[in-house]
Amino acid sequence: MLLEVENLKKHFPARGGGTVRAVDGVSFAVDAGQTYALVGESGCGKTTIARQLLLLERPSAGTIRFDGQDVLALDRKGVLGYRRQVQAVFQDPSSSLNPRLKVGMLLAEPLLAHGQGGDRAALRRRLLELLEIVGLPPGALDLYPHEFSGGQRQRIAVARALALQPRLIVLDEPTSALDVSIRAQIVNLLSDIQRSFGLAYVVIAHDLALVEHFSSAVGVMYLGNMAESGPSAAVFSTPRHPYTQALLGSAPRPDPDHQPAEGLILGDIGSALNPPAGCKFHPRCPRAVPACATEIPRMLRLDPAAGSAAPAHVAACHLLH
Numbered sequence: 001m002l003l004e005v006e007n008l009k010k011h012f013p014a015r016g017g018g019t020v021r022a023v024d025g026v027s028f029a030v031d032a033g034q035t036y037a038l039v040g041e042s043g044c045g046k047t048t049i050a051r052q053l054l055l056l057e058r059p060s061a062g063t064i065r066f067d068g069q070d071v072l073a074l075d076r077k078g079v080l081g082y083r084r085q086v087q088a089v090f091q092d093p094s095s096s097l098n099p100r101l102k103v104g105m106l107l108a109e110p111l112l113a114h115g116q117g118g119d120r121a122a123l124r125r126r127l128l129e130l131l132e133i134v135g136l137p138p139g140a141l142d143l144y145p146h147e148f149s150g151g152q153r154q155r156i157a158v159a160r161a162l163a164l165q166p167r168l169i170v171l172d173e174p175t176s177a178l179d180v181s182i183r184a185q186i187v188n189l190l191s192d193i194q195r196s197f198g199l200a201y202v203v204i205a206h207d208l209a210l211v212e213h214f215s216s217a218v219g220v221m222y223l224g225n226m227a228e229s230g231p232s233a234a235v236f237s238t239p240r241h242p243y244t245q246a247l248l249g250s251a252p253r254p255d256p257d258h259q260p261a262e263g264l265i266l267g268d269i270g271s272a273l274n275p276p277a278g279c280k281f282h283p284r285c286p287r288a289v290p291a292c293a294t295e296i297p298r299m300l301r302l303d304p305a306a307g308s309a310a311p312a313h314v315a316a317c318h319l320l321h
């Protein structure tokens with residue numbers, strides 16, 4: 001397994017007292033060349049997990065293993081090596097790319113920072129190669145980010161993430177700032193790159209249509225916990241957790257005959273500060289039973305007969321026990 005996340009937590013004291021449980025014991029794993037998607041409403045903790053994977057935030061507890069190594073125990077040199085292998089593409093390329101730098105410098109920066117630029121000719125060759133991979137012309141090197149469209153800017157961000165030949169890229173809502181017409185192009189580009197280089201992705205997204213076709217496995221998060229997780233084909237075709245069912249029922253679908261199910265999710269996502277007891281989803285769950293308000297549901301494996309190579313289909317709901 002390339003990346004293994006176990007029982008990850010991020011708790012911090014709230015200003016007015018109490019504890020915010022932004023991430024409250026999340027586990028998942030990603031194999032080389034695979035895509036794992038984390039989905040859920042904003043406030044569910046998925047962005048905090050992305051920041052923890054990128055070492056921008058330190059977890060309160062839990063482990064992150066990359067290629068068998070405990071990432072949270074790495075020394076300075078180890079962290080540098082990890083950062084080389086784990087890159088990121090963020091939602092809005094306008095804010096993630098320094099507007100004062102030409103594309104050539106934007107792409108060269110990570111190589112120079114890690115001492116991998118080589119001589120001038122080798123660096124230029126690598127920059128042109130990166131542009132070609134993402135489908136931009138050589139002339140792009142001498143232009144500033146604002147001289148490109150949103151989709152082209154995201155291509156530049158992808159090229160920059162590829163510069164150090166990473167093994168994993170964290171994609172944080174990679175298409176949600178783009179026009180709908182451009183989204184498919186970026187998804188196709190990311191898929192092609194994944195196939196060519198055997199890259200793994202962790203994609204953070206609320207766009208379920210994107211996730212369904214792009215990811216091999218998916219984790220559905222609710223208020224800091226995993227509600228359901230498993231192979232995307234299984235979770236999307238037979239969602240078992242009432243929250244996943246509600247999310248899928250309310251997602252806009254390409255099928256014009258599909259009417260979004262109404263009233264499935266009641267009210268807003270709660271707060272990670274003093275979350276509800278028992279199943280955190282119970283105040284909004286249309287199928288809640290009395291035990292849901294007091295007892296935390298255990299994660300249950302739903303596909304005991306499945307082969308060990310596929311990620312397990314699991315869900316945490318009293319109705320499944």
Ligand code: SF4
Nearest residue numbers: 279282285292317318
């Ligand atoms: Fe709904 Fe209860 Fe299942 Fe939670 S445990 S999803 S409240 S039925």
